[in-house]
Amino acid sequence: MAVTAKIKGVYATYIEYIQGLIDRLGGRVTAQDLVKDGRRQGSPLHDYFEWDDAAAGAAFRVEQAKYLLRHLEIGMKINDRTVLMRAFHSVVLAQEERQVYVTLERVLAETDLRDQVLKEAVREIRAWQAKYGHLADCAGIVKPAALRKLEAALTNGRS
Numbered sequence: 749m750a751v752t753a754k755i756k757g758v759y760a761t762y763i764e765y766i767q768g769l770i771d772r773l774g775g776r777v778t779a780q781d782l783v784k785d786g787r788r789q790g791s792p793l794h795d796y797f798e799w800d801d802a803a804a805g806a807a808f809r810v811e812q813a814k815y816l817l818r819h820l821e822i823g824m825k826i827n828d829r830t831v832l833m834r835a836f837h838s839v840v841l842a843q844e845e846r847q848v849y850v851t852l853e854r855v856l857a858e859t860d861l862r863d864q865v866l867k868e869a870v871r872e873i874r875a876w877q878a879k880y881g882h883l884a885d886c887a888g889i890v891k892p893a894a895l896r897k898l899e900a901a902l903t904n905g906r907s
């Protein structure tokens with residue numbers, strides 16, 4: 749099957765190179781395979797990676813912290829049953845001008861934050877549809893009319 753990359757430039761080079769690596773490795777590749785290959789100075793992947801261990805370690809710890817914030821859940825009572833929800837959400841506060849994390853309680857209490865989270869949810873649903881919509885079993889899982897209604901409400905400042 750031929751794969752047409754929408755991405756141009758160096759990322760298209762990465763796609764082609766990784767496809768070749770997959771062919772050389774028996775039809776599959778792991779993240780560790782990419783790092784191992786990328787260690788070679790002549791590898792097209794070499795410059796993609798951070799090889800300064802101190803800088804890479806600091807960046808990795810920031811990613812670990814983000815992962816932790818994205819995956820912690822709290823139980824919230826809704827209609828006599830407890831539902832697990834994300835404890836923290838990434839938003840942009842008016843005074844900050846950068847992504848920060850706030851509690852679920854704050855998101856629920858402040859309309860602008862709730863709207864940001866809902867708009868992100870719509871983006872994620874659209875991305876999911878683009879990624880999996882071609883699969884017959886997934887067709888119709890997310891109702892387009894309901895999604896359009898939510899988008900319209902968020903655009904008009906109502907949620």
